[in-house]
Amino acid sequence: MLTFTIRRLILAIPTLLFISLVIFLLLELAPGDPMAQVPLTVPPEVKEKMRLALGLGEPGYIRFYKWLVQFFWVEPQVLFDHMFGTTFSEGKLRIISWQHRGPVMDVVVERLPQTLWVVGMSYIVGILIALPIGIYSAYKQYSIFDQAGTFITMIGYSIPPFFTGPLVIVIFSVNLGWFPFIYDTTHEVVDWDSFVYQLRQMIMPVMVLALQTTAQISRYMRASMLDNLNQDYVRTARAKGLSERVVVMVHVLRNSMIPVVTVIALGLPAIFGGAIITEQVFSVNGIGAQLIGAIQANDLPTVQTLTFMFAFLIVFFNLIADVLYGILDPRIRYD
């Protein structure tokens, strides 16, 4: 199992390098000019100096190498220093945003909690709703509950979050006035009332994101349960006289969870991607909103770093899914 994990870890490194190269080349080959916004009255030699100040003078491969060093070596040092009060990173150049004139990571650290709160909550809520639906509709296959559940998950699968978002805003904010329209990121939880307010403003974004998660995971759960319910070991368990509850909830469920757990791990990065849209709809000031802002401001270092962070998440959770599969299902382990 250890060699399996290590092999996967080693495979992840070229993948990440390839992705960072793709992102870098995409930004490099793009015909856009970062100096395009500078007024025409600025003389060309000053423009050239501004270019050099942004670090654009050097050839591409040196800038790529520098970015890699900054991302994988300097930024972790900054984090380490911040946690333990050491001074490893002193005087080293960090990835600087063109938009804020400050380190990109500082902004990311400010914004990440909003995204994590909304995305994390919605994922947990989605899973908690999806699993019982999947289990019950597989157990009562072709019943009315199953038909309705399949239909609803199909709808959840098909309706994009940029429609459900405005729709729930119209229903619950405009017409009913239950929940606040815009997510207030400066809000701090200090007492019961502010906690209730936080809960109320989180309900709608969480609901929208959770619908997507629920639709996907309950489909997988149902299919996986159906695969297992007709197996011989289930008949054996029933023949031994185990109660129906134990048969379904212990024997079948545990075996059905194997593929579902990996789907849950694989789906998490996609949810971060989906959060870009949901954050836009509800004005949540998270990293998705930061990416959109950076794209509109032509802030290439931020775009590069954020896109790579999304890629990192995908590779990381793929790795986790692979390892989990190996742990849960001994048949998969081929070391």
Add this chain to the structure above:
Amino acid sequence: MTDTTNTEPSTPPRSQWYDVWHQFKAHKGALLGGIVFLVIVFGVFIGPLLWPYDATYIDIRSRNQGPSLAHPFGTDQLGRDLLARMMAGGQTSIAVGLTAMLLALGLGSFVGIIAGFFKKLDGPLMRLTDLFLALPILPLLLVMMMLFREPLSAAVGPERGIFILIVIAIGITSWMPTARIVRGDVLALKEREFVLAARSIGTSNKNMITRHILPNVLSPIMVSATLGIANAIITESALSFLGLGFPPDFPTWGRLLNDAVQYLQDYPERVFWPGLAISLTVLSVNYLGDGLRDALDPRIRGR
């Protein structure tokens, strides 16, 4: 002498496609999905010929109207008829969906067949597919839109430039599932006797692929096609919704939804139609794909 009339089958012989159609008909959701999709497609392409208003005609005196007989969906902030805009937007959205799907399907089938058929290329091509699967699609699409929209717009005109850009961007980021499925099927097909038989009479690789492999992997390709349309329509709408798709005066469903969200507080009902159109199209296409999957699978067919 035996009576030859008795040995004739009582029912006329049925072709494979008749069987597929028969099974497809039995799936009520798929049939309904197919009908709804066809109605939407015909509606957006033939509707503008029958409807008196133009999608870009500005009538500032009748702006922000609610639904009425003259304007069933109402008018927008510049007095443009929303039904006409919905139909014009639908043309673009569906055209983008179909073209991007064809591109992704072509790429995916090509990579899948080549990887499955030639053992030497299997490893590298599948690693490439894995790498593409690890790319963060939505952020990358946004970056591509940001970087290439202006040069392309300048080169071939704003609308066509964005159209080409969106189609290519969606196409090259969504071929991977098709490639994987097709490769798996090709690998299984290669072990079958008819391939061995064809090989033994000296069929060339090119003929082998076009005559024997391709027709047999057509069903997974068709199922991916339907799912690809749904995916492309959603992606295009998402890009337009985020303001990085088509230019503002050019209607697509995602763009109309984005415009409507800005007037959410005053005219909340405007959000409804473009959103419904996107969702209904995607839902019908998904059901169509579900039904096709069942109908084209000979193990399920006839049950």
